[in-house]
Amino acid sequence: MRLLCRLSFFAVLLVFLAGLAVESHAQAVVNAARNSSVSVSAFWQRTPSVTGNGVAVDTTRSLGAQAAFRHSYHWWMGYEASYNYTRFSELYSARPAAIQHNMHEFAASYLVSGTSLLGFHPFALGGVSAVVFSPTLNGGQNVSWQGEPGVNFAAGIDHGLLTSHFGVRLQYRGLYAKAPDFGEPQLKADKFRLTSEPMAGLYLRF
Numbered sequence: 001m002r003l004l005c006r007l008s009f010f011a012v013l014l015v016f017l018a019g020l021a022v023e024s025h026a027q028a029v030v031n032a033a034r035n036s037s038v039s040v041s042a043f044w045q046r047t048p049s050v051t052g053n054g055v056a057v058d059t060t061r062s063l064g065a066q067a068a069f070r071h072s073y074h075w076w077m078g079y080e081a082s083y084n085y086t087r088f089s090e091l092y093s094a095r096p097a098a099i100q101h102n103m104h105e106f107a108a109s110y111l112v113s114g115t116s117l118l119g120f121h122p123f124a125l126g127g128v129s130a131v132v133f134s135p136t137l138n139g140g141q142n143v144s145w146q147g148e149p150g151v152n153f154a155a156g157i158d159h160g161l162l163t164s165h166f167g168v169r170l171q172y173r174g175l176y177a178k179a180p181d182f183g184e185p186q187l188k189a190d191k192f193r194l195t196s197e198p199m200a201g202l203y204l205r206f
Contacts, residue, residue: 034206035071035072035073035078035206036069036070036071036072036205036206037069037070037203037204037205037206038067038068038069038070038203038204039066039067039068039070039169039201039202039203039204040065040066040067040068040201040202041065041066041068041169041171041199041200041201041202042063042064042065042066042199042200042201043063043064043065043066043084043086043173043197043198043199043200044061044062044063044064044197044198045061045062045063045064045086045088045103045195045196045197046061046195046196046197047059047088047193047194047195047196048193048194050179050189050191050192050193051189051191052188052189052190052191053188053189053190054094055092055093055094055186055187055188055189056092056093056189057090057091057092057093057179057187057189057191057193058090058091059088059089059090059091060088060089060091060098061088062086062087062088063086064084064085064086064087064103064197065084065085065086066082066083066084066085066199066201067082067083068080068081068082068083069081069082070111072111072113075113076112076113076114077110077111077112077113078110078111078113079108079109079110079111079127080107080108080109080110080111080125080127081107081108081109082105082106082107082109083104083105083106083107084103084104084105084107084175084197085102085103085104085105086102086103087100087101087102087103087136088100088101088103089101089139090179090180092186092187094186094187095141095186095187097141098139099135099139099140099141099143099182100135100136100138100139100140101133101134101135101136101140101145101180102133102134102135102136103131103132103133103134104131104132104134105129105130105131105132105150105152105175106129106130106132107127107128107129107130107152108127108128108129109125109126109127109128109152109153109154110125110126110127111123111124111125112124112125119159119160120157120158120159121157121158121159122155122156122157123155123156123157123158123171124153124154124155125152125153125154125155125173126151126152126153126154127151127152127153128149128150128151128152129149129150129151129152129175129177130147130149130150131147131148131149131150131175131177132145132146132147133145133146133147133148133180133182135182143182143183143184144182144183145182146180146181146182146183148177148178148180149177150175150176150177150178151175151176151177152173152174152175152176153173153174153176154171154172154173154174155171155172156169156170156171156172156173156199157169157170157171158203164205165204165205165206166202166203166204166205167202167203167205168200168201168202168203169199169200169201169202169203170199170200171198171199172196172197172198172199173196173197173198173199174194174195174196174197175194175195175197176192176193176194176195177192177193177195178190178191178192178193179191179192179193
């Protein structure tokens with residue numbers, strides 16, 4: 001009987017401690033999500049022509065999409081992690097056929113936010129990117145994929161829709177990275193270029 005009482009006591013204690021652990025974990029999740037937001041945006045990609053080593057590189061225009069996560073640890077400063085995707089073609093003067101590829105960009109940026117004015121919240125971003133040029137199956141001309149480091153920056157505004165937790169995000173974003181050569185010496189322009197990505201999207205703030 002005494003053993004049964006002890007077992008019952010320890011069972012109740014374990015249930016109590018487990019409840020505290022679950023509550024603590026839930027609170028930690030809530031605290032981590034506070035001052036954070038997620039967003040999805042669409043953008044228009046435009047990359048200028050560059051020439052180097054006797055090779056001219058031009059690109060087609062394209063539409064793309066971005067998914068981003070932001071967290072502010074001060075009211076004016078935080079960070080953003082984002083993924084950008086678009087597909088376009090590179091046209092090289094040294095090659096008759098264009099090379100179509102998917103461009104994947106993984107970015108980490110510092111976030112600086114301004115004070116609200118008439119419901120508009122300005123912000124600016126600056127950081128680094130990992131850019132992957134992945135040739136498509138049919139239009140990639142059998143060249144290899146290539147990765148390049150890059151620098152990104154942006155400026156824009158958030159504007160709430162009926163509530164401060166949901167709204168519209170408008171921004172101009174730039175990506176500065178080297179034109180790809182896909183490991184082909186005859187395509188090596190060895191030039192950096194600025195890709196412009198004006199964006200519009202929606203955000204959800206926790």
